[in-house]
Amino acid sequence: MKNLNDLITKYNRPGPRYTSYPPVPYWQNAPDETTWISHLKSKYDPQTGVDLYVHVPYCESLCYYCGCSRIITKNHDVEDVYLEVVLKEWELYKKKLGFTPFINSLHFGGGTPTFLSPANLDRLIKTLLENKLESFIGSIEIDPRTCQTAHLKILSENGIKRVSLGIQDFDPLVQKTINREQSPMMVEVLTEKIREHGISSINFDLIYGLPKQTTDSIASTIEIVIKMRPDLIAFYSYAHLPDRIKNQRLISEKDLPSPEQKRELYELGKKLLLENGYVDVGMDHFALPSSYLYQAKIKNNLHRNFMGYVDKKSQILIGLGPTSISDSSLSFLQNIKDVKEYQNKIESGHLPIAKGHTHSDRDLLIQEIILELMCRNQATIGDKNIPHWSVIQEELLAFKEDGIVEEIGDELTLTETGKIFVRNVAMCFDFHLREQTSTTKFSQTI
Ligand SMILES: C[S@@+](CC[C@H](N)C(=O)[O-])C[C@H]1O[C@@H](n2cnc3c(N)ncnc32)[C@H](O)[C@@H]1O
Numbered sequence: 001m002k003n004l005n006d007l008i009t010k011y012n013r014p015g016p017r018y019t020s021y022p023p024v025p026y027w028q029n030a031p032d033e034t035t036w037i038s039h040l041k042s043k044y045d046p047q048t049g050v051d052l053y054v055h056v057p058y059c060e061s062l063c064y065y066c067g068c069s070r071i072i073t074k075n076h077d078v079e080d081v082y083l084e085v086v087l088k089e090w091e092l093y094k095k096k097l098g099f100t101p102f103i104n105s106l107h108f109g110g111g112t113p114t115f116l117s118p119a120n121l122d123r124l125i126k127t128l129l130e131n132k133l134e135s136f137i138g139s140i141e142i143d144p145r146t147c148q149t150a151h152l153k154i155l156s157e158n159g160i161k162r163v164s165l166g167i168q169d170f171d172p173l174v175q176k177t178i179n180r181e182q183s184p185m186m187v188e189v190l191t192e193k194i195r196e197h198g199i200s201s202i203n204f205d206l207i208y209g210l211p212k213q214t215t216d217s218i219a220s221t222i223e224i225v226i227k228m229r230p231d232l233i234a235f236y237s238y239a240h241l242p243d244r245i246k247n248q249r250l251i252s253e254k255d256l257p258s259p260e261q262k263r264e265l266y267e268l269g270k271k272l273l274l275e276n277g278y279v280d281v282g283m284d285h286f287a288l289p290s291s292y293l294y295q296a297k298i299k300n301n302l303h304r305n306f307m308g309y310v311d312k313k314s315q316i317l318i319g320l321g322p323t324s325i326s327d328s329s330l331s332f333l334q335n336i337k338d339v340k341e342y343q344n345k346i347e348s349g350h351l352p353i354a355k356g357h358t359h360s361d362r363d364l365l366i367q368e369i370i371l372e373l374m375c376r377n378q379a380t381i382g383d384k385n386i387p388h389w390s391v392i393q394e395e396l397l398a399f400k401e402d403g404i405v406e407e408i409g410d411e412l413t414l415t416e417t418g419k420i421f422v423r424n425v426a427m428c429f430d431f432h433l434r435e436q437t438s439t440t441k442f443s444q445t446i
């Protein structure tokens with residue numbers, strides 16, 4: 001086996017993160033509204049209901065590294081219009097389906113869901129949850145800088161018991177460079193309040209590879225994080241794509257760590273987390289053994305979708321709000337990005353579809369393999385009708401020789417070293433990428 005640095009040099013290249021297969025740039029054959037609704041109806045099961053995702057696009061200030069879909073404004077008058085139109089979109093779904101679906105889970109993402117006032121968030125949640133399953137689970141992304149105690153009260157009262165806090169880094173110099181200043185003290189006080197409100201799961205989002213980060217700064221950030229003991233930690237690789245994401249041009253390239261330094265930051269962060277009781281549950285994700293994600297992992301019940309890793313998933317995901325993505329298990333859809341256009345479409349009585357994809361049999365076959373690799377670090381490669389199978393076999397042989405995968409019978413397993421190359425192994429099965437039907441630039445795999 002080659003040494004790790006040589007492997008990183010060999011395999012580190014742009015590639016999808018596979019929160020969906022196929023990834024958005026490769027979508028084709030979008031279902032029209034009638035077909036989309038028929039897909040939903042054919043996959044709907046009242047026992048398992050639907051998962052809802054609501055995108056709240058607003059943030060009060062710009063974090064320079066941000067790659068999310070968001071609108072920066074301090075004007076909270078936008079809230080009322082936004083609320084009306086999202087609720088209208090949900091009404092349209094109910095009307096076109098001809099029934100009110102049971103809700104299995106509800107996730108608020110952004111932008112910043114806590115941009116909404118507690119009263120508006122309360123109204124939104126209560127309206128969407130008129131018909132929820134008994135086993136319902138709710139989750140939300142929180143910006144510690146805009147979260148009030150009143151938000152926590154309404155979240156807890158409405159059964160939104162899983163929260164994710166945007167932390168990124170605690171080093172003052174890094175925070176200044178990325179235009180995101182929040183003190184450990186403020187986060188600690190908030191974390192305590194979250195627990196007092198009976199919210200059962202706390203995730204911290206951290207990023208490695210940010211400007212001005214050093215091994216010392218990462219070590220002290222992790223030290224502070226460990227003291228606060230979040231149940232889950234997402235330790236993301238900074239995706240720097242200034243050609244595509246304009247605000248990232250505010251970050252000076254000379255302040256960014258080199259690929260080798262970036263890898264060192266990850267390895268150090270991972271080591272400290274593992275030494276302090278966290279377990280590696282999947283790509284970029286660490287968990288306490290008591291957390292729901294680790295429990296799902298050991299019960300072989302871990303899934304992955306547009307929102308990342310989840311333990312509970314129905315056949316249908318309906319995304320509400322601008323840019324939201326939906327999944328019917330037969331097809332994907334994405335909503336219009338521009339808020340005004342999104343609103344106009346809904347006002348005209350139509351779903352705000354921007355683009356979509358109808359799965360072919362080939363897509364479904366590869367989707368399953370990539371999901372298994374991402375969730376179990378293992379996949380069953382029983383079906384040799386896999387597109388480009390002979391080339392894939394050659395590439396798998398190279399992965400084996402490099403100590404990245406092992407193959408026993410039909411089971412392909414990533415080795416301990418191989419886990420960081422999961423995106424590369426997934427890419428080997430990705431026939432859309434191989435056939436290059438898009439020129440979109442992806443972030444680096446490692
Ligand atoms: C919608 S934000 C979280 C909620 C809230 N807006 C906040 O920042 O606190 C989602 C997460 O995406 C991650 N993120 C954003 N841009 C990124 C990038 N360019 N590379 C890696 N992770 C990124 C950050 O960790 C961020 O917390």
Ligand code: SF4
Nearest residue numbers: 059062063066068111
């Ligand atoms: S990281 Fe979060 S708060 Fe910052 S701009 Fe992006 S979505 Fe908004």
